[in-house]
Amino acid sequence: MTGISSAAAPPPTPWRPDDGPGRILELITTGQARTRSGIARLTGLSRSTVGQRLDSLFEADLVREGDVTASSRGRPSRSIHLNGAAGAVIAVDIGESRTRVAVTDLHANVLADSVEPLAVGDGPRALLDRVTATVREVIEEAEAGDKPVAGIGFGLPAPVDYEAGRVLGWSVMSGWDNYDIRGHLHETWQVPILIDNDVNLLTLAEHRRFWSDRQNLLYIKAGTGVGSGMVIGGHVHRGAQGAAGDIGHAHINGFGDPQCRCGNQGCLEALVGGWALARDLRDVQEGDDARHVVDRVRRGDSHAIAALRRAGRVLGESVAHATSLLNPDVIVLGGMLSTTGDHLMAGVREVVYQRSLPLATRQLQIAPTGYKSHAGITGAALLVRDHVLSPAVLDVALAAGSQPFLRP
Ligand SMILES: [Zn+2]
Numbered sequence: 517m518t519g520i521s522s523a524a525a526p527p528p529t530p531w532r533p534d535d536g537p538g539r540i541l542e543l544i545t546t547g548q549a550r551t552r553s554g555i556a557r558l559t560g561l562s563r564s565t566v567g568q569r570l571d572s573l574f575e576a577d578l579v580r581e582g583d584v585t586a587s588s589r590g591r592p593s594r595s596i597h598l599n600g601a602a603g604a605v606i607a608v609d610i611g612e613s614r615t616r617v618a619v620t621d622l623h624a625n626v627l628a629d630s631v632e633p634l635a636v637g638d639g640p641r642a643l644l645d646r647v648t649a650t651v652r653e654v655i656e657e658a659e660a661g662d663k664p665v666a667g668i669g670f671g672l673p674a675p676v677d678y679e680a681g682r683v684l685g686w687s688v689m690s691g692w693d694n695y696d697i698r699g700h701l702h703e704t705w706q707v708p709i710l711i712d713n714d715v716n717l718l719t720l721a722e723h724r725r726f727w728s729d730r731q732n733l734l735y736i737k738a739g740t741g742v743g744s745g746m747v748i749g750g751h752v753h754r755g756a757q758g759a760a761g762d763i764g765h766a767h768i769n770g771f772g773d774p775q776c777r778c779g780n781q782g783c784l785e786a787l788v789g790g791w792a793l794a795r796d797l798r799d800v801q802e803g804d805d806a807r808h809v810v811d812r813v814r815r816g817d818s819h820a821i822a823a824l825r826r827a828g829r830v831l832g833e834s835v836a837h838a839t840s841l842l843n844p845d846v847i848v849l850g851g852m853l854s855t856t857g858d859h860l861m862a863g864v865r866e867v868v869y870q871r872s873l874p875l876a877t878r879q880l881q882i883a884p885t886g887y888k889s890h891a892g893i894t895g896a897a898l899l900v901r902d903h904v905l906s907p908a909v910l911d912v913a914l915a916a917g918s919q920p921f922l923r924p
Pocket residue numbers: 764765766776777778779780783785786
């Protein structure tokens with residue numbers, strides 16, 4: 517089991533006597549209570565009422581009993597835990613040049629996955645049809661064909677209207693603007709489908725796995741594109757229209773106004789994005805994305821290393837503003853450009869500590885991402901898990917039938 521399952525944020529509202537099995541499961545998955553007597557003590561419910569609520573969770577196979585443990589009053593009690601195998605989660609992480617499709621359990625552990633050369637440039641219809649075919653293959657590979665599917669989590673490299681599940685406004689995803697992604701996938705999968713910006717999913721995965729004890733986290737993704745995500749008060753903050761954190765296309769003064777791929781000039785991304793660094797280095801060698809820049813840095817190319825260090829300082833200007841605004845506990849630096857040791861990080865650190873208010877940096881930690889890979893699909897799986905196991909959604913599903921998840 518990973519550290520994720522027990523690390524969810526504590527429930528935001530106090531216990532109410534009429535709360536159903538969903539709240540009981542929440543106490544278990546957040547580690548607040550792990551035994552019948554612990555649940556009774558925490559909620560004030562009688563043991564028989566606790567037993568009734570647990571019965572519906574057992575009937576749905578959502579929880580299993582574990583080892584006998586001694587309770588604080590000395591009476592032996594069996595621990596109860598979430599059954600991660602109760603449902604499969606389909607996680608899809610669409611990138612600018614490739615797409616990862618995975619099947620996970622309810623703990624967001626990957627059971628099988630596949631990376632395909634599918635990119636947003638293929639357009640929504642063709643790409644979603646091929647994703648659907650790949651999902652079937654991956655389910656087969658995971659030998660999960662007999663499992664009910666809890667839901668689909670879908671990440672896209674663009675601002676997303678989270679409620680509507682649609683791509684918003686300008687993006688590198690021409691043809692996707694306002695396309696009914698959920699409607700398209702629902703033709704095949706009649707399960708909950710959650711669609712979010714890819715950096716929000718990285719932020720969720722990072723926070724839940726490595727920093728769940730912190731309430732405020734700023735995640736910077738520096739890859740071919742540049743974006744950020746934030747956790748405020750323990751929850752991913754998406755903003756009024758889903759555009760929160762889209763720092764890549766905010767103008768930055770003092771570094772010239774190079775043309776950006778969004779049509780504007782002087783965007784942060786046009787200065788420090790992988791494609792912009794590759795553009796600046798093109799006199800030496802070919803390549804147009806972050807991967808090419810990183811390959812050159814790894815080979816010890818001094819031009820590429822200097823460009824990445826400079827990019828760190830420019831990025832630091834934006835991150836310093838965000839730090840003064842948000843006062844995060846921790847800033848996490850992820851994305852392809854952050855994978856080359858300290859080159860990018862050094863510049864970011866230098867400028868953030870120089871430019872931000874002392875009070876905002878007194879206890880600030882700046883750290884590289886803890887993930888080597890699979891962060892995007894882990895975030896997508898956690899998004900689904902959080903939704904389908906949330907008390908409001910789960911109690912309705914359990915009231916409608918004993919099984920909360922559908923077989924595809
Ligand atoms: Zn731009």
